[in-house]
Amino acid sequence: MNARYISINTELVQEADAKIHVSDLSIQRGFGIFDFLKTINGQPIFIENHFDRFYNSAKELGLTIGYDRESLLNAVKALMEKNNMPNSGIKFILTGGFSADGYTIGEPNLVITQSPFEYDTTAFDKGTTLVTYNHQRQLAVIKTIDYLQAIRLQPYIKQNNADDVLYHDNGMIRECPRANFFMVKDQRIISPKTAILKGITRSKVLDMTVADFSIVEEDFTLEDLAKADEAFITSSTKNVLPVLEIDGQKVGDGKPGKITRQLNEQFTALIQRG
C-alpha cells in the first residue's frame, strides 16, 4: 500500500511528516473548526454546502481562511489525485494557528486529510441505539473541533450498551455529537431547531417530500420522544440511520421504520446523482 498524503496549508506532505508545532492554538487552547465530507467514486458529495459551512464557522470564530474557495477546492483535488482513494472521507481542519502568547489567534493552519470510507450497506437494517445525556454543546451552531464531552462519554455509552449518545438540554432534545436527530410522530417528521449544529444531511432531509407527512424543524422533549413512531439520525457517514432503542427502550416497534427507510432511499438516490 502506498503511503497516504496529507495537505498542510495546501502543501502535500507524506502522512508521517504531517506535524504542526505545539504552539498551535488547537493544541494550546482547543481552538479550531473543521468540516467533513465524503467522496463516492471520486466525486466529493455536497462540497459547496460543506465549504459554505466551513467559511461560516471560520467567520463565527474570528478565523480567516487564507484561501478562497477555488484554492481550497484545488487543494482538495490535489490531495485526492495524490491519494487515489475514490471512496473516502475528507476532513479539513482550520486551527487558531501558531500563537506567541498561547492565547491570541495567529495565522491559521489548514490541514486536509483523506481516509478510506465505504458506506456499510447493512448499516440501515442493523440500526443504532442511543443513550441520553443532559448536555448543551457550547457554540453549537459552529462546527468547532470541541468534542471534549463526546469523547469523555465513551465509557458511559459502553456501560449503557448504546452505540452513541443523544444530548438533551434539561429535557429538550438536541443532537448526537456527530449526527442530527429526527423523530417521526403523528404524520410529522421533526428535527430539533434550537442550539444544534445544522448538518448538511439534515438539511437535505428537511428539503424532501413524503406523501401525507410534513417535515419540520421544531424543538421537542424527552417525553414527546417517548411516544415517537420512528426515530433516526443523519450524518455524512451514516446517511439516514434508524434509531431502534433509546435508553434501553424500543422506539416504536424497535425495527427500522417505513418513513425512515423511505427517506434513506431518497437520500441515497441524491448522493448517487452526485
Place this chain on the structure above:
Amino acid sequence: MNARYISINTELVQEADAKIHVSDLSIQRGFGIFDFLKTINGQPIFIENHFDRFYNSAKELGLTIGYDRESLLNAVKALMEKNNMPNSGIKFILTGGFSADGYTIGEPNLVITQSPFEYDTTAFDKGTTLVTYNHQRQLAVIKTIDYLQAIRLQPYIKQNNADDVLYHDNGMIRECPRANFFMVKDQRIISPKTAILKGITRSKVLDMTVADFSIVEEDFTLEDLAKADEAFITSSTKNVLPVLEIDGQKVGDGKPGKITRQLNEQFTALIQRG
C-alpha cells in the same frame, strides 16, 4: 539568546522541532488537559498542588499520564536546567494522543513548555477591568484545553474597553477564563463555589486569615456583585489583582481595595517563601 527547549514525552527538543502529528486528538477534537505554574528564582511554585490537579484532570477525562510524579518532576527539572530561565511560566499539556479513527483516545502526548515570566510589580495598583458575559464553561472543574469561548470573545472584550471577561451563568457569577473571582462585601470575602475551576491561588486565598472578615465559598449573583465593596481576581500569573470596574461601573470607589491589598501581600509573602 539561546534557543529554547521544549519537552515532548519527556524528551528535550529544540523549540523549532517541537511538533506533533496532526492525528493527535487535541488537533482533531480539542481533547486535552493542561496545568500551568510559575518559577521564581528557579523555584517552581506550588508544584505539588499543580501536579495534584493535573493528575486529577487526566483521571476525570479518562486520560492516563504515562509518568509518575517523580518522572514528571524530573522532566520539569531537566527542562528548567536546559533553558536556564529562573523566572518563568511552565505549562504541561496532556493531549488525547494519536488516534487512528480521530475519535478514540490514543496514547497521550505530554508537552512541557517554559516561557519567560516576570510578575509586573506595578500591576496591582493599575488593577483590571472586566466585562460580563453569560456563559457556563463545560466540564468547568477540569482544567481542559478548551478556551473556545474565551478566545472567541477577545473582540467583545476590546469593544467593551475591558481587560478580560467575567462569566456568569444566567446571573450567577462564575469566573474569568484564566482566573478566579472574589468579592468583598459586609465583612466577608466571597468566591463562587459552583461549576468553576478551583484555582491554586484561589485555594491559598481561601486558607488565609483577615481580622474581622470571614473568607467563604458561596455563590452570588450579578445583583449582589453590584453592591460589593471590593472585587479581585486570582491566578498564578496575576496573584491577587484588584478589579476596578465591571461593565463600565466602578467597584466600590474604583480603586484597589484595602482587603485586596492585604490578601495580595499575604500571597506575595507565601510565594516568596517558595
